[in-house]
Every structure is written in structure tokens, then in C-alpha cells.
Amino acid sequence: MEKKPQGSNTLLEELSSIPGAEHVRLCIQCGSCTASCPNADKMQYAPRQLIAMARAGMRDEVLSANSMWYCASCYLCTVRCPRDIKPTELMHALECISAKQRMSNPKTRTPAMYRTFADFVYSTGYVPEASFMTWFYFATNPLNAIKMIPTALSMVRHGRLSIKAKRMKPEAERQLKAILDKAEELGGAS
Amino acid sequence: MKRYYTWFPGCSCAHGGAKAYGASALSVAKALDVDLIELEDWNCCGSTPYSSIDGLAAMCAAVRNLALAEKKGLDMVTPCSCCITILKKADAQPKEYPDLKKKIDACLAAGGLEYHGTVKVRHLLDVFANDVGYKEMAAKVKVKLGDLKVAPYYGCQVVRPTPSFDDPENPQSLDRLVESLGAKPVPHPLKARCCGGSLVIPEEEIALDLVHKILEDAARNGADLIVTVCPLCQTNLDVYQSRVNKKFKTNFKLPVLFFTQLMGMAFGVDRKSLGLGTCIVSPDKVLAKATAGAKGG
Numbered sequence: 001m002e003k004k005p006q007g008s009n010t011l012l013e014e015l016s017s018i019p020g021a022e023h024v025r026l027c028i029q030c031g032s033c034t035a036s037c038p039n040a041d042k043m044q045y046a047p048r049q050l051i052a053m054a055r056a057g058m059r060d061e062v063l064s065a066n067s068m069w070y071c072a073s074c075y076l077c078t079v080r081c082p083r084d085i086k087p088t089e090l091m092h093a094l095e096c097i098s099a100k101q102r103m104s105n106p107k108t109r110t111p112a113m114y115r116t117f118a119d120f121v122y123s124t125g126y127v128p129e130a131s132f133m134t135w136f137y138f139a140t141n142p143l144n145a146i147k148m149i150p151t152a153l154s155m156v157r158h159g160r161l162s163i164k165a166k167r168m169k170p171e172a173e174r175q176l177k178a179i180l181d182k183a184e185e186l187g188g189a190s
Numbered sequence: 191m192k193r194y195y196t197w198f199p200g201c202s203c204a205h206g207g208a209k210a211y212g213a214s215a216l217s218v219a220k221a222l223d224v225d226l227i228e229l230e231d232w233n234c235c236g237s238t239p240y241s242s243i244d245g246l247a248a249m250c251a252a253v254r255n256l257a258l259a260e261k262k263g264l265d266m267v268t269p270c271s272c273c274i275t276i277l278k279k280a281d282a283q284p285k286e287y288p289d290l291k292k293k294i295d296a297c298l299a300a301g302g303l304e305y306h307g308t309v310k311v312r313h314l315l316d317v318f319a320n321d322v323g324y325k326e327m328a329a330k331v332k333v334k335l336g337d338l339k340v341a342p343y344y345g346c347q348v349v350r351p352t353p354s355f356d357d358p359e360n361p362q363s364l365d366r367l368v369e370s371l372g373a374k375p376v377p378h379p380l381k382a383r384c385c386g387g388s389l390v391i392p393e394e395e396i397a398l399d400l401v402h403k404i405l406e407d408a409a410r411n412g413a414d415l416i417v418t419v420c421p422l423c424q425t426n427l428d429v430y431q432s433r434v435n436k437k438f439k440t441n442f443k444l445p446v447l448f449f450t451q452l453m454g455m456a457f458g459v460d461r462k463s464l465g466l467g468t469c470i471v472s473p474d475k476v477l478a479k480a481t482a483g484a485k486g487g
Contacts (some may be wrong), residue, residue, distance in 0.1 A: 003208075007365060018245065019245070019283055019290050023445075032414070038384045038400055039389075039400075042396055049328040056419070063409075069393075072346075072384050072386050072389050072397075072400075073275075074347075074387070075275075075346055075351035076359075076383075078350065079350050080349055081340070086350065086351070091242075092241050092242050092245065095243070096242060096244060096245050097241045098438070099244075100244075108392065109393065112392065113392035114240075115243055116241050117243075117388075118244060119237075120234075121236055121251055125234060126201050126233065126234050129201070129207050133391060140392075142440070151429060151433065154429070154432075154470055155207060155470070158467060158468045159465075159467065160207040160208075160209075162206075162428075163203060166204070166205045168231060169231055170234065172231035172233070175301040175302065175303070176254060176301065177252070178469055179251070179297045179303070179417070180247050180250060180251060180274075180297075181300070183246045183247040183250045183297045186296065186297065189348075
């Protein structure tokens with residue numbers, strides 16, 4: 001029988017070098033993660049399957065899936081995994097790789113939301129909810145933004161959306177930026 | 191005995207949608223002789239979203255707070271479950287991964303800071319339950335809450351993933367706290383299950399399903415109201431309750447309070463400092479009934 005050419009599994013190598021995701025090779029496919037996951041039924045590939053695909057070298061299929069972006073970071077899989085794989089951290093690692101490569105994840109708006117969030121932390125040091133949510137809704141789905149108006153108004157009425165954004169002191173803001181710029185320069189946690 | 195801590199309110203509780211949580215926390219802390227000293231010039235912990243976009247930058251943003259807190263020499267307390275997960279991870283990861291530590295140290299140095307890994311990060315619930323203690327809290331109760339049935343809702347990140355002050359799947363500390371205030375904790379199986387977190391913004395349908403399950407769980411077990419220990423949980427269960435009702439054709443009217451608001455009610459703290467008016471589902475009727483019932487009988 002003809003053997004398939006053995007290419008190197010770059011995704012697995014990359015995951016193995018990211019803190020928290022390095023145990024991916026230890027998975028015994030028991031499915032505790034999928035059974036614990038509150039959103040597994042809505043994912044393109046449930047966590048156990050996603051891990052199997054990553055190990056099978058299905059790089060593009062894994063990185064363009066919606067699965068990791070549907071992870072709510074509840075960490076139930078992490079406390080239950082018998083191999084201490086930390087599937088939640090693995091999901092975050094897959095998100096980071098996917099985000100860095102600007103993979104297209106057409107089935108989810110989570111990457112756009114997370115990016116907006118990260119941009120706010122970088123530029124202001126805080127995430128002012130009102131401007132953050134307005135920014136995100138109008139950037140991704142103006143129709144949905146209109147649907148959200150009643151919810152936003154009830155929050156304003158109850159004093160829960162302040163328009164005034166808190167700013168850090170200029171020297172603190174400069175310090176944070178210097179730290180984050182250096183992180184950018186050193187590129188990634190691996 | 192006065193107790194001192196460094197206070198890390200986080201964006202939501204400091205000036206965001208959950209500022210009533212921050213304000214009520216400070217009020218009840220004062221009543222319990224706990225001094226929460228806000229960390230000067232703190233920045234957003236980065237929460238889950240930043241960790242999912244850029245792992246190193248996210249850790250560096252969080253560690254900056256730890257480096258600032260280290261100079262104070264006190265435990266750092268946060269009321270936010272998202273903040274505590276990230277800040278604890280930011281303390282633990284460099285210890286476990288020397289290469290990562292080198293990178294983080296280099297980034298901190300660019301801002302003239304260093305971190306030596308000595309800050310203990312704790313959740314406010316942990317401090318009240320374990321440092322102050324249930325007895326001391328019970329002794330502060332001035333307003334009887336009668337037969338108020340309270341569903342203690344922990345959510346996820348206060349007890350997971352790292353081993354902490356309570357069980358990761360069946361926590362008890364908030365139940366006991368509710369009991370010490372004179373109210374009745376209602377057992378409900380989903381008390382440490384997920385509300386969907388920030389997915390409610392980009393993937394609302396997914397989060398609404400989870401919120402629906404939790405509301406139903408609390409209601410089915412006879413709760414008059416829910417208390418939470420997380421700004422995001424409160425927002426999802428309270429602000430999005432009407433959207434759950436619309437989607438599932440249900441009629442939930444369950445008030446969702448921060449646990450510090452319930453503590454404040456029991457300690458007789460004035461309503462205004464507790465920010466009860468910021469609840470979308472008004473708790474007024476339920477609370478009035480409970481306190482009236484207690485006085486009458």
C-alpha cells in the first residue's frame with residue numbers, strides 16, 4: 001500500500017511551543033472536554049474532534065473553524081481533563097495563531113470583537129464598555145446595532161452606560177504602551 | 191482588627207456597567223473594617239479577549255498591574271471573576287515557563303518595571319468568606335432578610351481553573367455567606383456553570399441559551415433572586431433577561447444582585463451607596479416583601 005508523504009505538522013509544533021497548550025500531544029481522545037463544554041453542540045468541530053484534527057495536521061480546517069471562538073472560557077474542561085491538557089488554553093492558543101495569520105472565520109464575529117477589545121486596551125489602557133460596544137456593533141453588523149438600541153437605552157436609564165471614558169495619567173499610558181510595544185516586537189508567547 | 195488590601199476594581203466595576211458592584215463592595219468592606227486601597231494607575235487586565243489575540247501582550251498588560259501592586263506589599267483583591275483568572279495566570283505562567291518570563295521581564299523593563307512573583311491575587315468573596323469570616327458578617331446584620339430565597343450563582347472563573355478557596359464544580363462559600371446574612375440559600379445544580387461571558391456581544395444566541403438555562407434553574411428551585419460574584423454574570427443574567435424572555439417565550443422576573451448589594455441590605459447600608467437602582471429587573475418588591483415579612487414575624 002502506498003504511504004502518504006510524511007509532512008511536518010506545523011500546527012502541532014506551534015501549539016507545543018505555546019505556554020499552556022504544550023500538552024496537546026498527550027490527549028487520549030476520552031471526550032471529557034466535549035462532554036463538559038456548554039457550547040460543543042454549536043461548534044463546527046467539538047473540542048475533542050478539534051484536537052484530533054490538529055494532531056492529524058488539518059491546519060487550515062482547524063484555524064478557520066468557529067470552534068475556538070465559541071469557547072466561553074468557563075474552564076470546566078480544564079478542571080476535568082485527565083491528561084491535564086488545559087483545553088481552554090489550547091483554544092486561546094488556536095485563537096492567537098488564527099488571529100495572527102488573519103485567517104478568515106466567516107462563521108463567527110468573535111474574532112472581530114476580541115480584536116476591538118485588544119485595541120482598546122492598547123490605546124487607552126481600559127475597556128470603556130459604551131464606546132467599545134458601539135464601536136464593535138457598528139463595525140461588524142449595523143443591523144444588529146439597531147436591534148441593541150432598546151437594551152442600550154435601558155442600561156443608560158439605569159445608569160449603567162457612561163459615555164465619559166476614564167483615561168489613565170499620561171505617564172502611566174506611556175508606560176503601558178512601551179511595555180506592549182516591546183511585546184509586539186518580541187512577537188507572541190512562544 | 192482592620193484589614194488592608196490593594197484593590198483592583200477592573201473596568202466594569204470601576205466605571206463600567208457594574209460600577210454598583212464596585213461601590214457596594216467598598217461600602218460593605220468599610221462596614222466590615224476592611225480597607226480596600228485602590229491600585230494607582232492600574233490598567234485593564236486584558237480579560238479573555240486579549241489572551242485570545244496576543245498571548246504575550248495580554249500577559250504583559252496583566253503583569254504591569256502585578257508589578258505595581260508588588261510595591262505595596264499587600265494581597266491584591268478584585269471583585270471580578272475575569273480579572274482574577276487573568277491576574278492569577280499572569281502571576282503563575284512566568285514561574286512555570288522561564289522563556290516566557292524572560293520575555294515578560296524584557297517588556298516590563300521597557301516600562302521601567304519589574305515583577306518578582308510575590309503578589310497574592312484574591313477574589314473579594316474569598317476575603318469576606320475566609321479572612322473576615324461568616325461569624326463576623328452575621329454579627330453585622332441589622333436588617334432581617336426573613337425568608338428571602340437566594341440562588342447563589344458563582345459562574346466559572348471565580349473557582350476555575352486554578353485550585354482556589356472553593357470547589358471548582360460544587361462551591362459552597364457564597365451559600366454560607368448568604369446564610370450568614372440571614373437569608374436562605376437555594377441549592378441549584380447550575381450554580382457554577384457558564385453564562386456565556388463576553389460571547390453575549392458577538393454571539394448573542396449562544397449566550398442567551400446558557401443564560402436561559404441558569405434563570406430556569408434558579409426559578410425552578412424557588413429562588414426569589416440571584417446573587418452573583420462577577421460583573422459579566424450579572425450583566426448577562428439581568429440586562430439580557432428580557433431578551434431571554436423574548437427568545438424562549440418565558441416570563442422570568444428574577445432580580446440579579448451583586449452579593450455585596452445583598453450584604454449591604456443586610457448591614458443596613460443606605461440604598462444609594464448600594465446602587466440597587468442599576469438593576470434592570472427591579473429587586474424592590476422582593477426585598478420589601480422579605481424585610482416586611484421578617485419584621486412582622
